[in-house]
Amino acid sequence: MEPNNHENDGGECDWKPRVRMTFDTEQEAYNFYNAYGGRMGFSIRRGYVNKNKEAQITSRLFVCNKEGFRGVDKRDPLTKNPRQEVRTGCQARLIIKWDRNIHKFFVGEFVEQHNHIFVPTECTHMLPSQRKISASQATEIDLAEKSRIRLNAAFELMGNEAGGRESLGFTKVDQKNYLRMKRQNSLAYGEAGSILQYFREKTLENPSFFYSVQLDSEE
Structure with missing residues (x-):
């Protein structure tokens, strides 16, 4: 569903967030900000959420994935491959609030500036919030699992078919998480x-x- 009030007025870009822009749902707002991030070259994630007694979301914060700073690494300080620091304390954000009079969410605050460089266009599909497994790829993963093909081998095979792992649009971790969620969902029945x-x-x-x-x- 397209968010409301996206018309180009006064030279504003219809794909760029702006204060008072409205959305029907929280997910719709997330999708719009994520599409904006993909176009610009940064990843997003959900921040805090406030709800009322009826569990209705009253406000939600979306932040750049580089917001904040990583906590203390509790792993062995002598580890050969320490995790790379990826957060920069970026303050870019989008805050939406629920308007009970019109029954819609509206943008209450939009901070556009980032304190880091953006990812090149050819690499944005591999940003955390942009990665996804398509329906056809999910079918291939399912078939590989039924055929008892190991996860690593299946990932390499799909990467070769796509012309390189970087062209898949998802990582080995995404593949593993997909299979785990599928197994967990199957346990919910019977x-x-x-x-x-x-x-x-x-x-x-x-x-x-x-x-x-x-x-x-x-x-």
Whole structure:
């Protein structure tokens, strides 16, 4: 769905956020800001959220992925491959607020300036918030898993077919997360789902109750 008030008035870009621009949903606002980030060359993520008693979002912060600074690295200081610092304390942000009179979200604040360089256009598809697995790629991943092809081998194969791993539009971690979420969702139904629901209810009744789940090759 296209967000409202995107018409080009006074020379404003219809793809650029501006104060008082309205959206029907929080997800619509996220998608618009993310599309703007992809066009400019930066990644975004969700920040704080405020909700009322009815669990309706009243305000939401979206930030540049380089906002803040990384916490203390608790890994072995002698590690051979320390994680690269990627955050720069960037203050770029978009804040949306709920207007109960018109039942829409509106942009309450938009900070455009970044304190870092943008990613080149040819690389924006690999930014964290831009990466995604298409329906056809998901089918290939599913088929590879059913054929017992190892994750690394499947990723390399798909990368070769796409003309290089950088052309896939997702990473090996995204592939692994996709499969994990798929397995978790499959457990929500049938006999296994009933057992898990029982365990969750027991946890609510008794906070000291503990359970863990391990999947076999048949999930």
